[in-house]
Amino acid sequence: MCPSGSLVEPLTSAISTPPASQRGPCVLVAVGCYTYTETRYNEHLCPSSSSRMDLLISLLLLGSLGLTQAQTLGCSPHSGVNNLALKGVATQISDLQLPTMGYAQYAIDGVKDTTYKDGSCTHTTQTSNPWWQVDLKKYHSVSKVILTNRLDCCSTRLLGAQVRIGNSPDNNNPVCGTVTSLASAILPFCCNGMVGQYISVVIPGRSEYLTLCEVEVYGDPVKGCY
Numbered sequence: 001m002c003p004s005g006s007l008v009e010p011l012t013s014a015i016s017t018p019p020a021s022q023r024g025p026c027v028l029v030a031v032g033c034y035t036y037t038e039t040r041y042n043e044h045l046c047p048s049s050s051s052r053m054d055l056l057i058s059l060l061l062l063g064s065l066g067l068t069q070a071q072t073l074g075c076s077p078h079s080g081v082n083n084l085a086l087k088g089v090a091t092q093i094s095d096l097q098l099p100t101m102g103y104a105q106y107a108i109d110g111v112k113d114t115t116y117k118d119g120s121c122t123h124t125t126q127t128s129n130p131w132w133q134v135d136l137k138k139y140h141s142v143s144k145v146i147l148t149n150r151l152d153c154c155s156t157r158l159l160g161a162q163v164r165i166g167n168s169p170d171n172n173n174p175v176c177g178t179v180t181s182l183a184s185a186i187l188p189f190c191c192n193g194m195v196g197q198y199i200s201v202v203i204p205g206r207s208e209y210l211t212l213c214e215v216e217v218y219g220d221p222v223k224g225c226y
């Protein structure tokens with residue numbers, strides 16, 4: 001069974017659609033509950049090469065083990081999985097720089113202090129469609145992303161922000177979730193194993209400041225992708 005909200009692609013489609021040069025063991029992630037499109041195949045979901053026979057054998061092995069994506073992915077990270085963002089590289093559309101800089105890497109410094117002046121939150125200038133991004137450097141299946149909003153001021157600025165995950169560095173990736181409530185500074189999003197190298201937070205459709213006090217990313221590396 002797959003998590004709600006995800007799609008199951010027919011195996012015949014997964015096997016026959018992409019060129020052989022684009023197939024690899026990580027395609028297994030897409031075959032199950034990962035929602036993908038033809039376009040995303042063209043974006044080289046997995047650049048490593050693998051023969052059709054390799055893919056078929058892998059599928060058969062998974063089936064024989066009784067594994068499903070719901071069992072291997074879902075919302076909760078596996079036991080012992082660390083915050084992937086801590087080893088990523090963060091960037092953002094712009095730096096406010098006053099009074100405490102607000103650099104992009106402050107969202108992945110491991111500190112969830114929600115007071116901006118304490119120096120552990122990001123801060124862009126006011127700009128259209130502001131974004132922040134962490135590059136995980138490798139493809140991962142992401143189970144959960146947790147944002148920490150600021151609380152000393154201006155927390156409503158984050159309303160409407162989208163968490164996006166994918167392999168496009170321009171932040172135009174599929175949406176895992178949208179900030180619709182500010183009841184807590186801690187905002188968790190279940191991403192059900194969405195695959196990507198880039199995790200972005202984007203406020204679409206308006207001119208806004210974007211501030212994030214921490215972004216945590218939990219998931220697993222995609223085997224066969226480098």
Ligand SMILES: [Ca+2]
Pocket residue numbers: 106107108109110111112113120121213214
């Ligand atoms: Ca921080």
